[in-house]
Amino acid sequence: MLFQSENISFAHPGQATMKFPDLALDGGEALLVLGKSGSGKTTFLNLLAGLLSPATGSIQLGEKTYGSLSAQQLDKYRGEEIGIVFQKPHLLAALNVKENLQMAQYFSVKKTQDISSLLGELGLGAKISAAVSTLSEGEAQRVSIARALANHPKLILADEPTASLDDENAEAVIQLLKNQALKIGAVLIIVTHDQRVKKHVENFVEVPVL
Numbered sequence: 001m002l003f004q005s006e007n008i009s010f011a012h013p014g015q016a017t018m019k020f021p022d023l024a025l026d027g028g029e030a031l032l033v034l035g036k037s038g039s040g041k042t043t044f045l046n047l048l049a050g051l052l053s054p055a056t057g058s059i060q061l062g063e064k065t066y067g068s069l070s071a072q073q074l075d076k077y078r079g080e081e082i083g084i085v086f087q088k089p090h091l092l093a094a095l096n097v098k099e100n101l102q103m104a105q106y107f108s109v110k111k112t113q114d115i116s117s118l119l120g121e122l123g124l125g126a127k128i129s130a131a132v133s134t135l136s137e138g139e140a141q142r143v144s145i146a147r148a149l150a151n152h153p154k155l156i157l158a159d160e161p162t163a164s165l166d167d168e169n170a171e172a173v174i175q176l177l178k179n180q181a182l183k184i185g186a187v188l189i190i191v192t193h194d195q196r197v198k199k200h201v202e203n204f205v206e207v208p209v210l
């Protein structure tokens, strides 16, 4: 298995403890995380990204178990091996498309993807020098996917990546995520409410409401 989580629980300060499903996924596999609003889906994604530390349980990506890494080691590992796509693209407005991707690669010591061919594959070849403020919402979200893929991650995490997109762009974004994850052999985990996404990914887990 490329990615595994076991017995994960977590409580935000002053809140009840949330328990999360165990995961075991091979490279190229995709999984949806479903659950009612407030059940803890985003919290789960932040735990899987190593942005929060669980109260119990373990998470393993590739050879590394998060709990055995220092905070700095985990930050470095995340930068190199985990690509995160948020609901809103969060691009750096002062930089153009290419520079936004170069920023993601800046701290990585491992071999990274070629930016122009990556943008070409995502249908953004003509936008390489564009100011991010000139992009449509769908284009900006595709750039944020390119940024998540720029370091050839082992794990791609996406939190409601299609929520603000129309049907055509939502379809494109979900196909791109799936195809790219398959191509680079990464695990893809998507938090969503979106019925349009459910059509394309069969595998799912549900975060229970407390």
Ligand SMILES: Nc1ncnc2c1ncn2[C@@H]1O[C@H](COP(=O)(O)OP(=O)(O)OP(=O)(O)O)[C@@H](O)[C@H]1O
Residues within 6 Å of the ligand: 012, 013, 015, 035, 036, 037, 038, 039, 040, 041, 042, 043, 044
């Ligand atoms: N930083 C925080 N401090 C305290 N409580 C928090 C914090 N972040 C989230 N929570 C609480 O934890 C619970 C789970 O929140 P989370 O955002 O993970 O749920 P979600 O399933 O992603 O919700 P939604 O589908 O509405 O985005 C909620 O009750 C929320 O209020």
